[in-house]
Amino acid sequence: MKHDFDVIVVGGGHAGADAAHAAARMGARTALVTLTFESIGVMSCNPAIGGLGKGHLVREIDALDGVMGRVADKAGIQFRLLNRRKGPAVQGPRAQADRKIYREEMQREMRDCPNLTIVEGEAADFLMSGAEVRGVRLADGSEISASAVVLTTGTFLRGLIHIGQVSRPGGRMGDKPSVKLAERIDQFGLPLGRLKTGTPPRLDGTTIDWSDLEVQPGDDDPTLFSFLSSKVSAQQISCGITHTNEQTHEIIEKNIGKSAMYSGRIEGVGPRYCPSIEDKIVRFAEKSSHQVFLEPESLSDNVIYPNGISTSLPEDIQHDYVRSIKGLENVTILQPGYAIEYDYVDSRALDSRLAVRDVPGLFLAGQINGTTGYEEAAAQGLVAGLNAAAVALGRDPITFSRSNSYIGVMVDDLITRGVSEPYRMFTSRAEFRLSLRADNADQRLTPLGIEVGCVGAERKQAFEAKMSALAEARQDMESVVFTPKELVTAGHAVNQDGKRRNGYELLALQQFDFDALVALRPEWGAIDEASRDQLSKDAMYANYILRQERDVAVLKRDEQQRIPTDFDYMAMEGLSNELKMKLNAARPDNIGQAGRIDGMTPAALTLLLAKVRQSRRGMTA
Amino acid sequence: MMDTIFALSSAPGKAGVSVVRVSGPAAFEACRVLAGDVPARRVGSVRLLRQGDEVLDEALILTFDAGHSFTGEETVEFQVHGSVAIIGALLARLGEMPGLRQAEPGEFTRRALENERLDLAQIEGLADLLESETEAQRRQAMKMFSGALGQKAEGWRGKLIRAMALLEVTIDFADEEVPEDVYPEVIAVLDGVMAELRVEITGVAAAERIRTGFEVAIVGAPNVGKSTLLNGLAGRDAAITSDVAGTTRDVIEVRMDVAGLPVTFLDTAGLRETEDVVESVGIARAKERAAQADLRVFLLDDPSQGAELAEEGDILLQAKADVAGGSFPGVSGKTGAGIAELITAISERLSSRVAHAGVATHLRHKRALQEGCDALEQARDLMLQNVEMSEIVAEEIRRAVYALDSLVGRVDVEAILDEVFSSFCLGK
Known part of the structure; x- marks a missing residue:
């Protein structure tokens, strides 16, 4: 059946904008349904983007050619790099944004985006085909069909505003809450919770x-x-x-x-x-x-x-x-x-694409999943938008791992652990934070973006030029080695361990900065400023990253131990009832996720692994 | 539905009383079928066990609710007369009931672990307890079974979470009103934890000895009476004794309980120059084993001259005190003179070493403790050098926690954030 669109995104906030833009970049015919065009890109809370952990997310969105980063750069009226005195792994870019410029620039991005149509109206209901979501019905009765729908309605689900003793229904100040949609979501039987947030005068x-x-x-x-x-x-x-x-x-x-x-x-x-x-x-x-x-x-x-x-x-x-x-x-x-x-949906009902597990065709992103913050919302929008497009276009899922991105950390936290308070990103949530840095977000994710097709020509070209300059510079640095004796002669205190070190390895030592290397070998003075900076940051943590690779390998091994989606936890012997319920709520994709579920013990995990292997043998036999 | 398991929990064979344990959701139903009702919890009740009209035995029955039993499940224990026939009939009857099956070896304990009634260290303690032969072993195993290691680890865990929270608050909330320099407090916390870890690491060697036993080597020239002394100690003919020098060519071991400590006495070949190839191999082995032993008892013709292989704390004795006489403390395996004094001397020396034993008793513990301690030292060194990159310090502490994982349980970021939010007023 031919649909009106491939993907519909409901909501024009930060999750909705990056979701719609991502789906459209993938080549999916996308509709963005919003109450008014004017409300796209509104910053309803603090007029700032980025910060610690959050700045990492914005860089990752940008590495995949998402909109939040470049719009924030245009709207930024005060930029500060947080933790400037600490190492680059925990530095977070932050900007104070001009609310008006941000909105205008975001609206321009949406207007100029090929494959993207803006539809003004209130999404009142879903179009269903059996148990599957196949579009939306607007409040005026018109219908729009699509292969997948991304719902990004923020705090609009049964929103209740409190000022002192006065309470009244409402989403953001001045907007009306979507009661009809909330009733429909009730019918899906999704687990809901209630959260609270606030703003100053x-x-x-x-x-x-x-x-x-x-x-x-x-x-x-x-x-x-x-x-x-x-x-x-x-x-x-x-x-x-x-x-x-x-x-x-x-x-x-x-x-x-x-x-x-x-x-x-x-x-x-x-x-x-x-x-x-x-x-x-x-x-x-x-x-x-x-x-x-x-x-x-x-x-x-x-x-x-x-x-x-x-x-x-x-x-x-x-x-x-x-x-x-x-x-x-x-x-x-x-x-x-x-x-x-406001109500939020227990994010353990989602899979790693942010698709609702039991309602095919429906994706959720942003505050509706219990998160807070523009950046967390936009990053989820990106994941949901990419995957909604993948569903519509018949492509493979696009998923992120804890070992490659903060996006992966956040999605994994949401779908395996759920939330008990509005979820915000922190650098301490990322166990591999020494390698997941804001400065290397492009190295980590742009190749993935190019592969799946969400990265435009301009970025692809810029990235490839940067990477080839970087590779050349690094090769140059690695091609020349120094003996400890040579280094001591040049006035550097290094271990007389007889180990020859190349330029890149020297950069990893605390006492060497790039200028010291140029003094050793003037030819390196020709390396451009951007490459110098990047090589220094890459080298700084090289030894720690090497050690972490063992942990990454364990994580990947566990992630490869997939658990069948219909695995029956309740029938498992030897698990406490509490743990059975938690596993059943999260229904982890793999053993790695299962291990991160709150209350999981090593013994229970071993048991689960054994049962999963047993059931897999049963299937192939 | 989970199986209900049953097994004979006391030693197999004829006995005064034998215990059959049933654990799982159908345990009470099994009791009702056999005994007619489910007697009050945790009170011994006498019932007739029946199979149809036939009486199997008169039994004392103990029942436990889920959450209040060893396994954490509903449990019934039948104390029956220890006859092979009665036990056989009872087990057969249980096996016929729906949902019941014979337990696999260790399955009761496994369920206790899975239901979080015991932690891993407690299970190791339980295994040691069941294996224990001497009083010191029993005490040590009991300490571990009662969760002493778990309690210490809980303390370390809390301190490490505090240290990580202090570092993370300066990283993740750098733009808020948080303390500028947390290094002094973090260093103090780490120093405290490291000191305790080191004590435990040193104690593992002693604890390991209690678990596996001490070795005491009896060393001396040929025909000086080593084997006779060993026989005297053991009260039986464990080593061959004769008057021909060089009889004991291999190392003979006798395991004994010395004042509650497990001790293995080694009777070694007599030390002398020899042309005999077989004997010289025996002598080389004797020297090697003697050197590895925890304590050496030297039997010497003239103790005042000292002994070549003696280490500090070893015992030097006048050999064959019954014939040699002399002023030095002596011993005679033949007459038994001096043996009681020797046992006291040995037990004193070993007991002083045992005094250092901590609650960590297995090599697995030691490895984890050592790795954790090393990582904490790294973190501390970085802070002392005043390295501003606290993310690297945090990474070292994370590694320490990772290493101590098996002892302290997993420390995840939520635990750290809980500490952060409860200690600092955050939020602009």
Whole structure:
């Protein structure tokens, strides 16, 4: 049957934009269904992209030719590389984004994207063919059919906004929640949970007294997200820093009972790493002051996002406590802060493509899977978009591993462990973080992107040129060796172990930087700056990465031990009931995933492996 | 549905009482069929076991609920009269019941492990306990079975999680209000853990000795009375004794319980210059085994001259004290004079070594402890050099945790993040 489209993406947020763009890049005829075109690329929370772990995700999206990185580069009004003093493995690029430019640039990307059609309307229901999703029905009754649908509806599922004692249904401020769609999802019988998140009040920058406030400028040498970007586009600004004080805390403490969070009105679980100001004051009562970043949302208006004081207190209390803060004595609140509760789908119901296991044709990406953050959303959108296209075009699944990307770490965490609070990426989640770096995201993923067909000609060319320069430089460095004696003569303290070392191996030693090598061999001065930088970073962890390869091999071996999708855990002998239920909920693809399920013991894993082997023998016999 | 398993849990053969254990979901049903009802939990009850109208035996029955038994499953123990015929009939009757089957060797323990009633170290402890022959072995195995290693490991685990959380908070939350320099606290934590690991590593050797036994070699010139002494110690003719010098050409071993410690005495060939090829091979072997032994007892014609192979702590004795006399402590295998004193001397020396035994007892433990300790040392060295790349320090600690995995259980990132979020006020 001929469908109207190959892939439909519902939702134009960060997950939806990268999902639709990815599917279209794959060559799938794609429709992006959004309430209004104007809402594509809206940043509903903090106007910043990247950070630790998150910056890695943006680089990986970019390496696969996704849109988030290059749009953020255009919209960036302050760039900072976090952990600049630590090693490159844990450095995270971050940018303050101009909300307006970001939206406009994202909309331009969508408009200009071949194979992509924007459909304005509310997706009210799915078109079904038996148990399979085959398209969507809009609120006006029109129908659009497709081979696969990616649902990226964020917090819109039974969204409930809380400001103090007032609660009302709603997704993001000003949008209406999708009740009909939620009812349909109920019919699928997917396991649901409830989460909570919040935002601070927005302030009028013209009413802030900036004169005595500390200023945080961006980096002098901005680190951009996209491997294709070369310079910043927008005018660069600084952020202000102020602090809450004892008076602020007193106001909040006195009114804590009026907070939606503390009056028992909210049942959802909030993120521990992004607590409301009420949470901070209750949980860390010994601190008499908390930092607040005053982040301009745009060059073209005066809205300030006060990062650090998200709240669900009533408007009048917000007004009082905000004005108790230095510099904000006469501030005007443009929009009050609020908490939002929403349903999410237990991500253990998904497979590694982010497809719903029991509902063929349906993919889920973004906040609906219990994650938080634009970057986490966009990365999932990319995975779902690529795989929805693969389904429609009859191609193999495109999956990611913990050993090749943060995307792989996140997807694996989601589908094997599920979430108990909004899931955010951290570098500490990646056990192979020394090799999964922001600087080598292209080396890790662009070849995969070229192979599956989601990388455009421009990036392919740039990547191949970079790699050939890098390979040439590395070969050059490896072709010349030095004896310890030669090195000591040149004034370097190295072990007199008789071991000859080539230029690349020397770079791995702590006491050698590139300039020291050029002093040893002036010809190396001809190596370009980008290659020097990359070789230094690659060499820095070489010895540790070598050691980690053993762990990677174990992981790969476990991942190759596939578990049949219909494997009957409940019938297994010798497993506790609790573990059986957990395995049944996650239904891991392989032994590696099974081992990461919470509560799994070595004995239970051995047993599972034995049973899987037994059942496989049974099948081939 | 999981099988219900049963087996004779006491030693096979004729006995006063024999115990048949049934574990699994059908255990209570089996009890009801045999005894007419399921007696109250954890209280001994006497019932007649029947097969049809026929009485099999009168038995004492113990029942345990799931979660309160050795295996973690519903369990029934039948204490019956230890007759081969009764046991045979009872096992046959159980085997006929639906869902019941004979347990495989070790299956009760395996289920205990799978149901998390015991951890791996406890199971090793249990195996040692069942094998134990002497009091020191029993005490050590019991310590391990009761989870002493698990408790220590729990402490190390908590400290390492703290150390990792401190490092990770400066990495993953660098843009927030977190402590600038956590190295001093991390170093202090690692130093504490490493000190404890080192104590355990040293203790493994002693603990291993308790498990496998000490070796004490009896050394001396030919015909000095070594074999006679061994016989005197053992109270039986284990080694051939004769008056012809050089009779003992091989190494003879006698295993004994010395004040609760398992000791193997080695009777070695007499040491002397010889032309005899066979004897010289025996002498070479004697020297080698004597050197490897934990303790040497030298029988000497003149102890005041010392002995060539003696090490610190060895025992030097006047040989054939019954005829030689002299002022040095002596021993005579023939009359038994000095043997009690010798046993006291040996047990004192070995006991002082055992005092160092820790809760880690197997080589498997030692390897893990050593690898973990090495990685922690690396991490500490990097911090002392003030290397700013805390991701590398964190990687070394991760390796340590990985190595200690089998002892402390898996430390995953959620445990570290829990510590991070409970200790620091994060979130801009």
